[in-house]
Amino acid sequence: MPWTLRTEFTFDSAHVIVGYDGPCGRLHGHTYKVRMELSTDRLRPSEHVKRSIMVADFKTLKWAKKDALQGGLDHTYLNDLAELGDDTTAEVLAAYLHRHTLQRVRADLPPGDDGADLKLRVTLWETADSSCEYWE
Template identity: 30%
Template sequence: MTTIRLTREFSFEMAHALEGYDGLCRHLHGHSYKLFVTVSGTPCDDPQNPKYGMVMDFGDLKRIVNRLVVEPYDHALVLRQTPENLRLLEQVRAKWERVYLVDYQPTCEQMLIRFAGQIAAELPRGVQLAELRLYETEKSHATWRAEDNSR
């Protein structure tokens, strides 16, 4: 059997701040994120199946990633919830609906860990999440690979 990898690109705009960080990113700022989602599997070999010849329908992958990542995070503000800033963050959240308070530092690395778990759980049988690559800027990105996390 031949294993094939498929990749689809997604984009979203999101703001965040890195609470407690010692650099400029401790301030509120935004990014134009690019997310590359790569899945792997064996193409369907049943000529009677409408997905014949496909590892996965790109449209199905698009629906999964849009629902789990793009729709909730596009034009959102993501901040780490801490006891010190909880009251302020709840006030901000009351004014703007796309404010997410999370229990992790909203870095590329941590976001990829969350996205990987969510996306992998939604893929059809026989299709595995192989890689996620999240660009925060044109020149900076983080990569999650299944092969690095299966040990």
């Protein structure tokens, strides 16, 4: 695909991995680092520019860095997210970020464009040296 839009950001959240026999089974937090990579073979308009000159808006890819009260994940208790529940591993969270980011990107597309050509890769670092990638 000729275009790949990349952005990175961080957010702070807490969680417990329920049933984990060790320190991760207790309440703890992380400064998560996220890389979003959205690829496509054509450019599109966005909410802020009506000409077809963007892969997507960077703001759309960075939704999760917003405060929890603004619909993001910053300063959330991840176990309170009904979709995650007790499953708050890096693997599950990376898939959650992927799903919700694609939903937001596709919601901004013009009528009749299903965004089937859009490919998203999410990399989530839980610590400086431990990460998980998710893509379809």
